Amino acid sequence: MKVSVVGGTGYGAVELIRLLQQHPFVEIEVIISHSNAGKSIHELYPHLTDVVEISLEKMDIEKISKKVELVFFATPAGVTSRLIPEFMEKDITCIDLSGDFRLKDPALYEEWYNLPPAPHDVLDQAVYGLSEIYEKEIRKAKVIANPGCFPTATLLGLYPLISDDQIDLKSIIIDAKTGVSGAGRSVGLGTHFSEVNENMKAYKLGVHQHIPEIEQVLSWESGKKVIVSFSTHLIPMTRGIMITAYAELNKKISTTELVFLYEKVYQDHPFVRIRKNGVLPMTKEVSGSNFCDIGLFSDERSGRVTVIAVIDNLVKGASGQAIQNMNLINGWDVRTGLMNLPIYP
DSSP: OOOEEEEESSHHHHHHHHHTTTTOOEEEEEEEEEGTTSSBHHHHGGGGGGTOBBBBEOHHHHHHHHHOOEEEOOOOOOOHHHHHHHHHHHHHHEEESTTTTOOOOHHHHHHHHHHHOHHHHHHHHEEOTTTTTSSHHTTTTTTOOOHHHHHHHHHHHHHHHHHHTOOOOOOOOEEEEEOOGOSSSOOOOOOOOOTTTTTEEESSSSTTTTTHHHHOOOOOOOSSOOOOOOEEEEEEOOEEEEEEEEBBBBSOOOHHHHHHHHHHHHHTTTTTTEEOOOOOOOGGGGGTOEEEEEEEEEEEETTTEEEEEEEEIIIIIHHHHHHHHHHHHTTTTTTTTTOOOOOOO
């Protein structure tokens, strides 16, 4: 299958290119970067020299549609709401890594992104691409709204508790930490080395755009309106996300029983790995991979559960999950092109 990557110079796009390069059924035909059109991708990313030798092009929907069957969009918010409707008219499958099609309520998108929402009819057709939970819907989709990195870790971490009615929905607190690559490649004081190194800071408290996305899915799965407390922190590492979620348990359940519940829920999903009782995951154990590793602790003294979920934000939180969704759409083994080991140490 021939594919295109739009937004070819960001971290999400270059990670897509790395993973697509090793996919046995895919060929990267076109890479779009309006601001760098005419340059070769290896001029911007020399590590691709002699491996990926593709010239960057300007957006030309007519031309791209004749060359490829599927387009990945690794663009900022506000771009795909305009582009994807035109690609849909050409019958091109679209996988969007931005947030433009994640929120089903257009008013909610305007409120949290401060941008005009996508057209209603296209928004209705978009499937939320959390691969492990919405597998059946993804297989039939033409437009995938690839989940955000924080929602991916959070939702995979909380889904078994929600679906099995194990927690008080009003008690959910999520403490999230991310590496600096989550902010993208743009230069800014907030990601300056001397500001980030040997430092840790909270940011976007109560206003992070991933909050409504998390609440939307938890509400879908519980059948009740869910409001969460969600705090994000920037930590001095390049890749990785760790979420620590806390909630009140509805009834007494041991850590061993929770581990059994999670293993049962994810038994057919090779990219979610559940740690045994007493073992908790680290970000380094999933770095560079498409795995989400989850650890659990039932605190019988407080009656609360603690869930630890770790992912690589650029892989399972973006490009890897996008390829996982492409595999589902095409009926390929979900692991195709993605079963590389994490990079350790």
